Amino acid sequence: MPVPEKLIFEYSHAGRGASDQWPHDPGPAALAELPLTLRRARPPELPEVGELEAVRHFTRLSQLNFSIDTHFYPLGSCTMKYNPKACNQYAMLPEFLARHPLAPESHGQGVLACLYELQEMLKEVTGMQGVALSPMAGAHGEFAGVAMIRAYHRARGDLERNEIIVPEAAHGTNPATATMCGCVVREIPVDRLGDVDLAALQAAVGPSTAGIMLTNPSTLGVFERRIGEVARIVHQAGGLLYYDGANLNAILGKVRPGDMGFDVIHVNLHKTFSTPHGGGGPGAGAVGVGARLAPFLPIPLVGKDGERYRWLTEADVPQSIGRLSAFMGNTGVLLRAYIYMRMLGREGMQRVGEYATLNANYLLARLQAAGFDAAYPQRRASHEFIVTLKRQARELNVTAMDFAKRLLDYGFHAPTTYFPLLVPECLLIEPTETESKDVLDAFVSAMSQIRKEAEQEPARVTSAPHTMPVRRLDDVRAARQLDLTWKPTAQS
Amino acid sequence: MSTVPADLKYTRSHEWVRTLADGTVAVGITDHAQHALGDLVFVEVPEAGRAVKAGEPCAVVESVKAASDVYAPLAGEVTAGNPKLKEKPETLNTDPYGEGWLMRLKPAPGALTGAALLSAADYQKVLEAEGG
Amino acid sequence: MAFIPHTEADVAAMLATIGVAGIEDLFDEIPADLRVKSLAGVPPELNEMQIGRLMTERARADGAPLAFIGAGAYEHHIPAAVWAISTRGEFYSAYTPYQAEASQGTLQLIYEFQTMIARLTGMEVANASMYDGASATAEAALMAVRANRKSKSARILVPTTLHPHYRRVAVTTAANQGLKFEELPYCTAEGVTPSASLARYDGQDITALVIQQPNFFGRLEDVDALTDWAHARAILVIAVVNPTSLALLKPPGEWGTRGADIAVGEGQPLGVPLCSGGPYFGFMTTRMEYVRQMPGRIVGRTLDTAGRAGFALTLQAREQHIRRAKATSNICTNQGLLVTAATIYMSLMGARGLARTAAAAHARTRELVAGLTRVPGVHLAFSGPYFHEAVLQLDRPVAPVLKSLSNRGILGGLDLSGYFPELGDALLVCATETKTSADIDRYRAGLSEVMQAARAA
Known part of the structure; x- marks a missing residue:
């Protein structure tokens, strides 16, 4: 069992320091021009540790994590596929790392070529006319997309359109994004089989409809079969269609959002294109648009004049919604996505959707055979699927949360739990294409074993995990007695 | 099964209203509501002097898994927010109809009689319809 | 197959478990008219050796100039x-x-x-x-x-x-x-x-x-x-x-x-x-x-x-x-x-290392400003203290000067004329602890040459 690790502050000793890392001290005379009234009176209390202490501490912390490199991580809707080492190594070449964001284009033709080609490849796989790379996360891409929808309506003098329609199972970011763009959210239901309720959609659209935000395959793990109908209804009402690219992995190379009728899409490069999740970021949420929204793309874009690449800014895109980041978004992430896409090539791109779908349907079939219930048994799984444990919760008094925690003891990261909210006691499971059959089989065995434990020794499951650095944590205490920064006087 | 005291009035959005001797009313959330939210970790109550319309969001209750607005059951002026809830939000879980009250309101003229409040029996039906 | 571990036997066994004949059957819920025919706009795959070579060439194309640009992003030593x-x-x-x-x-x-x-x-x-x-x-x-x-x-x-x-x-x-x-x-x-x-x-x-x-x-x-x-x-x-x-x-x-x-x-x-x-x-x-x-x-x-x-x-x-x-x-x-x-980074630097970094950057920027303002036609735009950046004003447009400098492998700063036209021919420069006196002198000498050459022309 991993041992808890002290805080870095608890290693600190006055006078210790990794001084080989520091520049030479220019001496107090160097600071003569800085007025004392603007100077700091006391130094900040940062740790005083040696290099080895720091290296050991942070290495030990890393060992308290589950990660793709160490564990199967079937977190639904997050596409935790293998992050190839080559993508990291070649994005971190010294010239790329050292290049200043405001360096001239003459000293950036290499990186600009990669970004330009990335834009072109993303256009091809999404079926869109234009792509901007600057949004720094999926939610940031969503923001750019809805802001473009608003700008489009405004530019047409259509000022009343401020409603964004989302299905009730949508990711929380969808309604939150609509609000950030000054829109009002209208939720519509899905039917028994997981498709959008077309009658409800028809009733919801009207002269105030700005657009609809959809994921396809949906958050329920099934393909929205009547997407053509949905597009027709929304377009006829004067609204636009937004594609939340969270689940693009399912259909990569098989069907393109542009061909489904979507006007704008964001692509989570950290999901479909395998850039690292980094413990919660950095992501990248490139946006693609059809012809109608192209004039509104966020800047900067990368253009090509003859053989030279250059930035496109306000002068080139005068109707742009503007800037979303100080410079050019998460360029280093974009380079990793570029490398990954070049390594896949067009054939590899199509295999992603195929094998992600194969793995999901295989895992679902095996779990069903092992006695677990699919939330949508009549439907084909996409790249992910939902298992509902409501029967186990009722019969055995063991919840989806308990299964999730016990899976950790078996060496598997838990699937997404309790999302989407409309399926009770659910596990949203996404194996991704990079996992082998052996790993999927081992996961099925673990799930079956846990159910057996739940029948014979339920406390073993409801009190899990037992092998992690900590047991279940008290979230209520965390929120009631806020301890957000370490204080030496606090209990510790 | 959650409790629904017979002497109070209710809203469909799970607030309760108690008429006090001085003509003001106390407002809180029902036992059903606190149970659905789970352990409360934060409560925000309105400041005295604030004028509220019926149906206006005027307080926030927050647990680790949910957050919800509380709506004014009737129009009026806030005469007090419950000062204890800031330190002890859990009071709302342990005593929703007593020490866990959220605010006192001085009803606007006619607001009390005009408000579409439910009797305990009718609120009970709302809960049954919701499957609670 | 890149990053996909399946053997043919695996695929056959998996399809049998699902109960379909081929992978294509798993996409039968997607309307046929929406299906992608090809992705001609995506180039063929590269293996790791090939992508390594391509990226190395691209990185070299960006070069390794001596940079004196700050403006919100700063070159510091990273342990x-x-x-x-x-x-x-x-x-x-x-x-x-x-x-x-x-x-x-x-x-x-x-x-x-x-x-x-x-x-x-x-x-x-x-x-x-x-x-x-x-x-x-x-x-x-x-x-x-x-x-x-x-x-x-x-x-x-x-x-x-x-x-x-x-x-x-x-x-x-x-x-x-x-x-x-x-x-x-x-x-x-x-x-x-x-x-x-x-x-x-x-x-x-x-x-x-x-x-x-x-x-x-x-x-x-x-x-x-x-x-x-x-x-x-x-x-x-x-x-x-x-x-x-x-x-x-x-x-x-x-x-x-x-x-x-x-x-x-x-x-x-x-x-x-x-x-x-x-x-x-x-x-x-x-x-x-x-x-x-x-x-x-x-x-x-x-x-x-x-x-x-x-x-x-x-x-x-x-x-x-x-x-x-x-x-x-x-x-x-x-x-x-x-x-x-x-x-x-903060753990390795501590308060003392960070203070030294800040002081060294400040000192280098002062040295840079002192050096560059010795060049005729260059002066400091503002009076009063600055941290590790300063605005210089030139006696001529900044862009051509920066271009000539970049041809010598020096990125001389950010041209402010588009952002702050009221400042005239203004240039924002920065030096951090990564710059040596020799680097600063190289910039000064380059600027001096560029300004003289322009005057002579």
Whole structure:
């Protein structure tokens, strides 16, 4: 069992320091021009540790994590596929790392070529006319997309359109994004089989409809079969269609959002294109648009004049919604996505959707055979699927949360739990294409074993995990007695 | 099964209203509501002097898994927010109809009689319809 | 197959288990007319050796010039340990710590980060980071509108001396919610925002005042006077600060009598490579009383069922996955990997190392300014102290001079004529601890030649 690790502050000793890392001290005379009234009176209390202490501490912390490199991580809707080492190594070449964001284009033709080609490849796989790379996360891409929808309506003098329609199972970011763009959210239901309720959609659209935000395959793990109908209804009402690219992995190379009728899409490069999740970021949420929204793309874009690449800014895109980041978004992430896409090539791109779908349907079939219930048994799984444990919760008094925690003891990261909210006691499971059959089989065995434990020794499951650095944590205490920064006087 | 005291009035959005001797009313959330939210970790109550319309969001209750607005059951002026809830939000879980009250309101003229409040029996039906 | 481990036997067995004849059958719910025929616009696959060669060539094309550009992104020495540890798979390939028990490494690291950032800024509480300094500034403005309940105007005063890209990001991000950003003029002789220019706002409903320290020109604002002016009028103060400078300069928590209300900044100087603009991270801090108005992830320390300390995401009811349309922001994640790097960086530097870095950058910039202003036709634009950047004015247009310098492998700074035309032929230059006296002399000599050649021509 991993041992808890002290805080870095608890290693600190006055006078210790990794001084080989520091520049030479220019001496107090160097600071003569800085007025004392603007100077700091006391130094900040940062740790005083040696290099080895720091290296050991942070290495030990890393060992308290589950990660793709160490564990199967079937977190639904997050596409935790293998992050190839080559993508990291070649994005971190010294010239790329050292290049200043405001360096001239003459000293950036290499990186600009990669970004330009990335834009072109993303256009091809999404079926869109234009792509901007600057949004720094999926939610940031969503923001750019809805802001473009608003700008489009405004530019047409259509000022009343401020409603964004989302299905009730949508990711929380969808309604939150609509609000950030000054829109009002209208939720519509899905039917028994997981498709959008077309009658409800028809009733919801009207002269105030700005657009609809959809994921396809949906958050329920099934393909929205009547997407053509949905597009027709929304377009006829004067609204636009937004594609939340969270689940693009399912259909990569098989069907393109542009061909489904979507006007704008964001692509989570950290999901479909395998850039690292980094413990919660950095992501990248490139946006693609059809012809109608192209004039509104966020800047900067990368253009090509003859053989030279250059930035496109306000002068080139005068109707742009503007800037979303100080410079050019998460360029280093974009380079990793570029490398990954070049390594896949067009054939590899199509295999992603195929094998992600194969793995999901295989895992679902095996779990069903092992006695677990699919939330949508009549439907084909996409790249992910939902298992509902409501029967186990009722019969055995063991919840989806308990299964999730016990899976950790078996060496598997838990699937997404309790999302989407409309399926009770659910596990949203996404194996991704990079996992082998052996790993999927081992996961099925673990799930079956846990159910057996739940029948014979339920406390073993409801009190899990037992092998992690900590047991279940008290979230209520965390929120009631806020301890957000370490204080030496606090209990510790 | 959650409790629904017979002497109070209710809203469909799970607030309760108690008429006090001085003509003001106390407002809180029902036992059903606190149970659905789970352990409360934060409560925000309105400041005295604030004028509220019926149906206006005027307080926030927050647990680790949910957050919800509380709506004014009737129009009026806030005469007090419950000062204890800031330190002890859990009071709302342990005593929703007593020490866990959220605010006192001085009803606007006619607001009390005009408000579409439910009797305990009718609120009970709302809960049954919701499957609670 | 690239990154797919399946053997033919695996595929056959899996298809048999599912009960279909081929993989294509798994897509039978997708209408046939929507199916992709080919992806002709994507080139054929490259193996690792081929992509390695291509990327190495591309990197070489960017070159390795000697750069004196700052303007919001700064070249600092990054200790080798920072990225050696940050790119360990356990940090690099983990996701947001939703399963706290299996993510204690990331969670504890964020708690340490929050503590360090709070101490550096002198503020009470920090979040787990935002996308970058510009987006953090925009989010701070939105947060101020929620936090300042006395103000109804959503008017935010923004000095012209704030990074111009930050102002544009704030407008893009917040204007749809009705925020109004109003520019405060600066003194063209001194390059700072005079408190006297604020008098015309007396008696008006203003929500917040933004103060950048050091400002975009590298100059130091009178933060105490500006902060006190705002607080006397119930206006919240948003500080935008450079983290390196905070080793020497007064932290926002101590500005004026009461300190700033929200402090944000670009975290890049703390161990993050320049990399053409990202990924970086924004930090965000505030007073405890406003913590529920703060966007982004926050980690708290709590106890497990056995009574031992552990770490978990907390205050999640502010966030989009619970609050949906009423969330403080749509942001989901933080810039986790960059926070990892910054936390290791701050641990290795400590207060003394960071102070030396700040002092060395300041000293090198003074040396640079002294050298360059010896060149005829070059003078310092503003009087008064600066940190590690300064504005120079030339006697001729800046762009051709920079181009000639870049042909010599020197990136001489940022041409300000497009951003601040009123300053004429102005150039923003920066030197950090990474520059030697020889580097500075090379720039001076190059500039001298370029200016002379132009005069002779």
